[in-house]
Amino acid sequence: MFFDKLADLGRIGLIGVLTYVLLIAVLRVSGKRTLAKMNAFDLVVTVALGSTLATILLSTDVSFTEGAAALILLIALQFAATWLSVRWAPLREALKSAPTLLLRDGELLTEAMRRQRVTDNEIYQAVRSQGIGDLAAVAAVVLETDGTFSVIPAQQAGARTALRDVDAARPGNASMPDSA
Template identity: 80%
Template sequence: MFFDSASDLWRIGLIGVLIYIVLITVLRVSGKRTLAKMNAFDLVVTVALGSTLATIVLSRDVSLSEGATALILLVCLQFAATWLSVRWPFLRAAIKSTPTLLLRDGELLTDALRGQRVTDNEVFQAIRSQGIGDLDAVAAVVLETDGTFSVIPQQQAGNRTALRDIDVSSARDGA
């Protein structure tokens, strides 16, 4: 259908503006971390917020108060999970993944690649995107918790303290 009624359009407009105000308010109160893209857990929450927002705006079956409650609940759950994971390492391990070393000193770590379902061509692409043409010029490539690749050139590797949170055994066994 192309057009049902003007009242439907007015309802969408009004609900859209009101729930947008609620969403912005809730996000401002909850802080920057709520929409951070630090890992897959954060991505799922962001997608859930977007899906919930769309449902609130477009569905006549969801009232504004029900929708606002759903948004607030998602943000509160995200806040609680991140707050608790900062304080309790065992919960952090359950919620969040760890970075994985995919290449060390120009050598691909094939078990880690296989374990993370990453091809060598994807690693090469990440290296090339940094303007590097020689694998020997790369100290490390890390698959970060948010799914991005970090490429560390040999010239900038220094004492490699930025790699200290990466479990080297995970690179060997693909975990």
């Protein structure tokens, strides 16, 4: 159907404005980290917030108060989870994956790529997007916790201290030299 009732449009307009103001206020109070694109956990919360917002706007079965409570609950849980994960390593490890080394000193790490379901073409694309035409000129490609690739050119690798938290690149792991 194209149009049911004018009252339905009025409800969407009013609830939309109220929910938008509430969402902005709660997000401002909870801080920048609430919607940060940091990892899969953050993505799930962001999608859940969007889904909740859509339900509040479009479903007449959900009152504004119920929807507001749901939004506030999701944001409070996200805030609590991130606050606790900064202070308690076991929770941090449960909520967040570690970045993974996929290429080291120009060589593809096929086992790591297979575990992360990454193809060699995706690595090549990441390297090319940094303006690098030769894998030998790359010290490392890392699959970050948010699903993006970080490319570290060999000329800028230094002592590789930025790789300390990367799977297969941790100190004491023979598969990753301390420096090139």
